[in-house]
Amino acid sequence: MGAYFPLFINMEGKRVQVFGGGKIAARRVLTLLEFGARVKVTAPMISKELEKLAEQENSLTLEYRRYQRGELKEVDLVLAATCEDKVNDMIFMECRQKEIPVNVASDQEKCDFYFPGVAKEGEITVGVTAGGKNHKKAKKVTERIRELLKEIC
Structure with a gap:
């Protein structure tokens, strides 16, 4: 795989879907919010850090449930940061089919972009x-x- 081109984009108002509610997701969500993204986190269990952040931040919504195949609609970017490789793979495949840029935290080969x-x-x-x-x-x-x-x- 070749080197990735550093590209800066305006994240203001961009819709970002994050699957996973742990440490990696929390770090990335915090950064995305700093740049004005609208973030939805979906996971059966979500960290206290993300829960506290959602109380303070209108641009962050939390959904306590598992990923459901076919649910990706009207999103600009997806982050797959679940602890289940099979689920991350399903998210990756759906993003590929719908041409949605995706970052799979556990597999650099399945990343259209890296999180710097x-x-x-x-x-x-x-x-x-x-x-x-x-x-x-x-x-x-x-x-x-x-x-x-x-x-x-």
Whole structure:
């Protein structure tokens, strides 16, 4: 697989469907909300962190249930972050059929886009990825960039 092109898009009002309610989903939802996305999280169990966030954030809705085949309609992006590979695969296949960009958190081969580390200060936004391979290195680089942005901005 080749390198991914870094593309910045306006997320304001974009409809993002997240399947899974754990740590990975919570981290990604928080970032998406910072950029103005409208996010729906669907999972049988949803973390306390996401529940608290939903109480404060009108752009976040929670549905306590499992993914249902054929349910993807009127969404701009999908994140599959369930703990079940079979469910993530079904979500991936539905997104492929409907030409909806998808990120499957557990399988980099099933990602139309990667979720970067984000460093933001004022009007400057930097996205960092290690091509889905070395998350620790990408996190370390992101943290250093955040420090640098705080110094400069």
